[in-house]
Amino acid sequence: MQTLKNRVGRNIKSLRKTRDLTQEDLAYRAKIEPRRISLIESGKANPTLDTMYRLATALGVDASILFGRNLTFEWDAREERIMDEYRQMSEKDRLFIETTITHLLEKDPD
CATH class of the missing domain: 1.10.260.40 (lambda repressor-like DNA-binding domains)
Known part of the structure; x- marks a missing residue:
């Protein structure tokens, strides 16, 4: 136990x-x-x-x-850290990140 x-x-x-x-x-x-x-x-x-x-x-x-018994919030903490970094980026860097993510999401898995 x-x-x-x-x-x-x-x-x-x-x-x-x-x-x-x-x-x-x-x-x-x-x-x-x-x-x-x-x-x-x-x-x-x-x-x-x-x-x-x-x-x-x-x-x-x-x-x-x-x-707490479960740390289900671990991903939330990582996600929040990523968002904190994103919020501190310049507009140019944000656009680059958004474009990259969009490209990755639209990419054919094959």
Whole structure:
């Protein structure tokens, strides 16, 4: 049976990787020791509520997400990251991306 701290650790690790963050990156953002991230992700440490809040904030999610059973929102997070990048592009770059995607969607699969 999976323990709560294992689930929380797995969720934190999954969210961190989805955001292309290293343990050191996350530790810096959350203002906690990198070793602590490793212990939490491996289910060897019980994070305090303060640590959970810091991690959630650093990952850009509500703290309740860290307790979730399924991370069905992983794709949503990737999609949101892509859209954030798209929103920051110049109009010229956006047009290029739109044209490329349209071309790929219309391309004959054979």
